[in-house]
Amino acid sequence: MSEDARFCHDAGRAFLETRDLTKTYRLGREDIRALEGVDFVANQGDFVVLNGPSGSGKTTFLNLISAIDRPTQGEVIIEGVSTTNQTDRQLAAMRRNKIGLVFQSFNLIPVLSAAENVEYPLLLHRLERPERKRRVSAMLEEVGLGELTKRRPNELSGGQRQRVAIARALVTRPRMVLADEPTANLDSETGKAVMQLTSRLNKEHCVVFIVVTHDPAVTIYAQRRFRILDGHLTEEGNDAPVASAA
Amino acid sequence: MLLWLPLRSLLRSRRRSLLSLAIIGLGTTIAFVVLGFVQESRALIRETSVAEFGNLQIASPQLWEDTAEDYGYLIQSSALDQVSALLASEPRVDTFTVQLQFPALIASGDRTQIVRVTGFVPGNPTLSRAGEIVAGRDLAPSDAAAVLVGRSLADRLGLAPGSVITLTLTTVDGAYNATPLQVAGIYQFSSEQVELQSLFIPLRYAQLLLNTTGVDRIVVALGDIADTPATRARLQAGLTDAQLGLEALTWDELSPFYRQLSNLFDILFGFIALAMAVLVFFIILQILTLAFLERTREIGTARALGTTRRGVLGLLLAEGAWLAVIGSGLGLALGAALSLGFNAIGVKWAPPGTVEPVVLTIRVGITTALAPFLLGVVATILSSVYPALQMARLPVVDALRVE
Numbered sequence: 001m002s003e004d005a006r007f008c009h010d011a012g013r014a015f016l017e018t019r020d021l022t023k024t025y026r027l028g029r030e031d032i033r034a035l036e037g038v039d040f041v042a043n044q045g046d047f048v049v050l051n052g053p054s055g056s057g058k059t060t061f062l063n064l065i066s067a068i069d070r071p072t073q074g075e076v077i078i079e080g081v082s083t084t085n086q087t088d089r090q091l092a093a094m095r096r097n098k099i100g101l102v103f104q105s106f107n108l109i110p111v112l113s114a115a116e117n118v119e120y121p122l123l124l125h126r127l128e129r130p131e132r133k134r135r136v137s138a139m140l141e142e143v144g145l146g147e148l149t150k151r152r153p154n155e156l157s158g159g160q161r162q163r164v165a166i167a168r169a170l171v172t173r174p175r176m177v178l179a180d181e182p183t184a185n186l187d188s189e190t191g192k193a194v195m196q197l198t199s200r201l202n203k204e205h206c207v208v209f210i211v212v213t214h215d216p217a218v219t220i221y222a223q224r225r226f227r228i229l230d231g232h233l234t235e236e237g238n239d240a241p242v243a244s245a246a
Numbered sequence: 247m248l249l250w251l252p253l254r255s256l257l258r259s260r261r262r263s264l265l266s267l268a269i270i271g272l273g274t275t276i277a278f279v280v281l282g283f284v285q286e287s288r289a290l291i292r293e294t295s296v297a298e299f300g301n302l303q304i305a306s307p308q309l310w311e312d313t314a315e316d317y318g319y320l321i322q323s324s325a326l327d328q329v330s331a332l333l334a335s336e337p338r339v340d341t342f343t344v345q346l347q348f349p350a351l352i353a354s355g356d357r358t359q360i361v362r363v364t365g366f367v368p369g370n371p372t373l374s375r376a377g378e379i380v381a382g383r384d385l386a387p388s389d390a391a392a393v394l395v396g397r398s399l400a401d402r403l404g405l406a407p408g409s410v411i412t413l414t415l416t417t418v419d420g421a422y423n424a425t426p427l428q429v430a431g432i433y434q435f436s437s438e439q440v441e442l443q444s445l446f447i448p449l450r451y452a453q454l455l456l457n458t459t460g461v462d463r464i465v466v467a468l469g470d471i472a473d474t475p476a477t478r479a480r481l482q483a484g485l486t487d488a489q490l491g492l493e494a495l496t497w498d499e500l501s502p503f504y505r506q507l508s509n510l511f512d513i514l515f516g517f518i519a520l521a522m523a524v525l526v527f528f529i530i531l532q533i534l535t536l537a538f539l540e541r542t543r544e545i546g547t548a549r550a551l552g553t554t555r556r557g558v559l560g561l562l563l564a565e566g567a568w569l570a571v572i573g574s575g576l577g578l579a580l581g582a583a584l585s586l587g588f589n590a591i592g593v594k595w596a597p598p599g600t601v602e603p604v605v606l607t608i609r610v611g612i613t614t615a616l617a618p619f620l621l622g623v624v625a626t627i628l629s630s631v632y633p634a635l636q637m638a639r640l641p642v643v644d645a646l647r648v649e
Binding site: 063066068069088089092093095096097101103107109110111112120121124168 | 255257544552
C-alpha cells in the first residue's frame with residue numbers, strides 16, 4: 001500500500017445519494033427521458049458497477065452524479081450537500097476536491113507528458129511544486145508507469161494511457177471516482193490489468209468507485225451491480241428497482 | 247505549467263501558429279516601418295521649423311493675429327529691456343536676438359518679386375545664416391545696405407554676390423521708401439519657400455528704412471527643444487506679470503506647415519495602424535476560433551477536472567497573449583532589420599517643400615517600437631477574447647460530447 005493510502009474508517013457511510021433523479025432532453029418537439037426518478041445511494045468504499053445497453057442512460061447518470069450536468073428534476077447529494085443550487089464555480093470546486101473522473105477515451109491533454117497530465121489537477125489545488133512532484137511520482141509508481149513519466153499520450157499504449165487517466169483521477173485523493181467504460185478501448189489483458197489496479201486502489205484508498213461498463217469482465221470486481229434500462233436503475237440480485245417508478 | 251500549457255498548445259499546430267505569427271508579425275512590421283518613417287520625417291521638419299523660427303518668439307498678439315493696420319505692434323526699447331532681463335534670468339534660454347520683419351518689393355532689372363525682409367543682428371548666433379552661405383559671405387555687424395538672398399530667389403532673378411537689387415517698402419509712417427541693396431551672400435535653406443521669399447538685412451538698416459527704433463519680435467533659442475513648452479509657460483507668466491502686452495509662441499505654433507504635415511502624418515499612421523489592427527484582428531479571430539473549436543473536448547475535460555470557467559478563459563487568453571507577444575516581437579525584429587537595411591542603402595528623397603533631397607531614413611528605436619508592439623498585442627489579445635469566452639461558456643457535458 002502506498003503512503004497516500006488511507007484506511008476506510010467511513011466504510012458503509014453514505015457518500016452519494018440521488019433522489020428522484022430525472023433528466024429530459026429535448027429532441028425536436030419531443031422530450032426524451034434519459035433518466036427517470038432514480039434514487040440511489042453509494043457508501044464509502046463501495047465498488048459499484050453500472051451496466052446496460054447503449055442509450056439506456058448510463059452516461060447521463062454519470063454526468064449528473066459527477067456534477068458536470070444538471071438534472072431536470074430531483075437532486076444529487078454529495079456528502080450531505082445538494083448540488084441543485086450550487087453555482088458553476090461551486091460545482092467546479094466540488095469536482096476538483098471530491099471527484100475523480102476516468103473517461104472512456106482517456107481524455108488526456110495531448111501536449112502534456114504523462115506526469116504533467118497527472119499534475120494538472122494538483123495545479124488547480126494550488127499545491128506547492130515539491131508536493132505536486134511527490135504526489136505525481138508516487139501515483140505513477142502505483143499505476144506502474146514510474147518509468148514513462150515524460151512520455152506524451154501519443155507515445156503510450158491504450159492501457160498505459162488509461163493508467164495515466166486513473167492516476168490523474170486519484171492524485172487529488174478524491175472521495176469518489178467515476179469511470180465511464182474504462183476498459184472499452186483496451187484489449188482484454190490490459191482491461192484486466194486496469195480493473196485489478198482499480199479494485200486495489202478502491203480497497204487501499206477507500207474511494208467510492210462507480211464504473212459504467214458493458215464489459216462482463218469488469219463486473220466481477222463489483223461489490224454492487226446495477227443495471228440501467230430505459231432510464232430506470234435496478235440493483236442486480238435485488239429485483240426491486242431502486243428507481244422510484246415513474 | 248499553466249503558463250507553458252498555452253504555449254505548448256500553440257506548438258501542437260505549428261503550421262497554423264506560424265501563419266498566425268506571420269500575420270501578427272507582418273502587421274507589426276508594417277506599422278513599425280511606417281511609424282519609423284513618420285517619426286524621422288517629423289523630426290526633420292521640426293529641425294527645419296526650429297531653424298526658421300527659433301524655439302520661441304515673443305511679440306505683440308497683434309503681430310500673430312495679423313490685425314494691425316500699421317506698425318503698432320512694434321516693441322520699443324523700454325519693453326525690450328524688460329524682456330531681455332526676463333530672458334537673461336531664464337536658465338533654459340541659450341541665446342536670443344531681435345528681428346524686424348516687413349514686406350517689401352524687390353526689383354532686379356525688369357523682374358520684381360514680393361518678399362519678406364528680416365532685419366537681424368549680424369553676429370548674433372540665434373538663427374545665424376553663417377553655416378548656410380553657399381556663395382559670398384555672411385553679413386557683418388559693420389554692414390549697412392547689404393543683403394543675404396536665398397538660393398532659389400538668386401536663381402530666379404539671376405543674382406550673385408555683388409549684384410544690386412532695389413528694395414521698395416512702406417515706412418511705419420506710411421511713406422514709400424526705396425533703397426539699393428548689394429547682395430553680400432547667397433544662403434541655402436531646406437525650405438524652398440524660405441529661399442524664395444526671405445531676405446536678410448542688418449537690423450539697424452531695416453530700422454532706418456522703416457523709420458523706427460522698434461523691433462517686431464524677439465527670437466529665443468533653447469539648449470533643448472524638449473524644454474520649449476515649460477520655458478514658454480514661465481516666460482509667458484513673466485510677460486503677463488510685467489504687463490507688457492506681449493505673447494510667447496512656440497516654434498510649432500509659428501509653423502502652420504509643421505502642424506499640417508504633422509497632422510497628415512498622424513492620419514497616415516493612424517489609418518495604416520487601424521487597417522493592420524483590423525486585418526490582424528479578423529484573421530487571428532478566425533484562426534483561434536478554429537483552434538479552440540478543435541480542442542472543445544480537451545477544454546471540456548479541463549472543466550470536468552475542476553477548472554473554472556474563468557480558469558479556462560485564462561488559459562485560452564494566455565494562448566492569444568503568447569501569440570501576441572511572440573508575433574509582435576518577431577514583427578519588431580523584422581521591422582528593425584528591414585529599416586536598418588533600408589537606411590544602409592541610403593535612398594534619397596525631397597520632403598514636401600524642400601529643395602535638397604535628403605537620405606530617406608526610417609527611425610529605429612524604443613519610441614518607434616512601442617506603438618506597433620502594443621498594436622499587435624492588443625489586436626491579437628482582443629481577437630482571442632470572443633472565441634475564448636465562447637469556449638469558457640460551453641456547458642461541460644456538451645464540450646465532452648464533441649469528438
